Amino acid sequence: MTAPVVVRAPAKVNVQLAVGGLRPDGFHDLANVFLAVGLYDEVTATPADRLRITAAGPDADQVPLDESNLAARAALALARRYGIPADVRLHIAKDIPVAGGMAGGSADAAAALLACDTLWGTGASRAELLDICAELGSDVPFSLVGGAALGRGRGELLEPLETGGTFHWVFAVADGGLSTPAVYRECDRLREDSGHGYTAADLPDPQPSPRLLEALRTGDAPALAGALSNDLQPAALSLRPALADTLRTGTEAGALAALVSGSGPTCAFLAEGANAAKAVAEALMASGTCRTARVTSGPAPGATVLG
Numbered sequence: 001m002t003a004p005v006v007v008r009a010p011a012k013v014n015v016q017l018a019v020g021g022l023r024p025d026g027f028h029d030l031a032n033v034f035l036a037v038g039l040y041d042e043v044t045a046t047p048a049d050r051l052r053i054t055a056a057g058p059d060a061d062q063v064p065l066d067e068s069n070l071a072a073r074a075a076l077a078l079a080r081r082y083g084i085p086a087d088v089r090l091h092i093a094k095d096i097p098v099a100g101g102m103a104g105g106s107a108d109a110a111a112a113l114l115a116c117d118t119l120w121g122t123g124a125s126r127a128e129l130l131d132i133c134a135e136l137g138s139d140v141p142f143s144l145v146g147g148a149a150l151g152r153g154r155g156e157l158l159e160p161l162e163t164g165g166t167f168h169w170v171f172a173v174a175d176g177g178l179s180t181p182a183v184y185r186e187c188d189r190l191r192e193d194s195g196h197g198y199t200a201a202d203l204p205d206p207q208p209s210p211r212l213l214e215a216l217r218t219g220d221a222p223a224l225a226g227a228l229s230n231d232l233q234p235a236a237l238s239l240r241p242a243l244a245d246t247l248r249t250g251t252e253a254g255a256l257a258a259l260v261s262g263s264g265p266t267c268a269f270l271a272e273g274a275n276a277a278k279a280v281a282e283a284l285m286a287s288g289t290c291r292t293a294r295v296t297s298g299p300a301p302g303a304t305v306l307g
């Protein structure tokens with residue numbers, strides 16, 4: 001009998017998310033600086049009579065178990081490319097918040113792709129895997145590579161970035177998710193309403209911040225704190241105003257900086273060290289401004305076959 005294959009893939013936080021114009025294909029051009037952090041989903045692939053998806057974990061009831069699941073779509077995409085049936089059971093052990101702006105579904109897609117490639121012995125090249133990842137979603141290539149990277153285009157064109165140390169983070173997980181397309185739409189609406197005379201379609205090309213890249217390269221947490229930015233944050237706050245209380249609570253508890261993670265509603269807090277992170281998490285839990293607070297660090301490795 002073929003042994004099951006277990007693959008682990010990380011969550012991400014966008015330390016910079018510069019959002020440019022709305023493209024004719026409905027996506028936005030980005031300068032997207034990703035950092036993988038140590039919260040993981042695990043996907044176990046086992047031979048089966050047909051494609052089957054199961055999920056476990058606190059948020060498992062919010063994970064679709066049909067072919068809309070990104071892990072299922074990854075298996076189907078690989079099987080189609082190699083002309084083989086996608087007869088596999090994919091079990092998702094879910095620890096990344098669902099619809100939280102931390103690329104949980106993308107992590108499952110990258111993990112499932114690597115797990116199926118290993119189980120089926122398809123031997124796809126890294127370039128082929130990245131190509132399939134990009135078809136599945138803008139964040140999926142980064143879930144495969146992990147570490148830190150600059151994402152251009154709609155976020156799928158990656159350039160690895162050097163990091164000079166470990167950054168300590170706290171993530172405040174909200175009750176209920178936010179829809180990524182709705183947050184991008186709200187970003188466009190706020191910009192169009194702001195009266196600067198531009199429309200979403202003709203913004204300048206978004207650029208990474210040299211100060212932020214340098215802070216990552218040198219592992220300088222206070223400098224990174226001063227350079228964090230997320231153009232989707234006003235939109236996430238507009239859709240979920242209570243997030244302002246969460247951000248304030250973490251900052252008052254000693255975080256170096258606070259920002260919404262990607263499209264939200266998870267809020268991310270950068271801390272000076274592991275002890276400071278623990279204190280920020282305790283304050284967040286006590287405040288009642290979030291469902292739970294998770295302490296972790298980054299960079300973390302990309303999708304990895306375990307065992």
Ligand SMILES: C[C@](O)(CO)[C@H](O)COP(=O)(O)OP(=O)(O)OC[C@H]1O[C@@H](n2ccc(N)nc2=O)[C@H](O)[C@@H]1O
Pocket residue numbers: 014017026027028029030032101103106136137138139140153154155180181184262263
């Ligand atoms: C917010 C981020 O998580 C930051 O990393 C990503 O930009 C979202 O990436 P994702 O969840 O993989 O998103 P996709 O599945 O590719 O796209 C979902 C929807 O988000 C919007 N979208 C996404 C990426 C992008 N560069 N511009 C967009 O406008 C589009 O409405 C798109 O239809």
Ligand SMILES: Nc1ncnc2c1ncn2[C@@H]1O[C@H](COP(=O)(O)OP(=O)(O)OP(=O)(O)O)[C@@H](O)[C@H]1O
Pocket residue numbers: 062063064068069070071092097098099100101102103104105106108109139177178180262263264
């Ligand atoms: N494997 C999966 N895990 C979680 N959600 C999934 C999965 N596959 C599909 N989905 C659907 O995708 C939606 C968004 O889920 P996900 O957890 O990836 O959001 P997210 O972390 O905010 O994404 P991102 O940060 O990439 O924008 C969910 O509400 C769910 O309907």
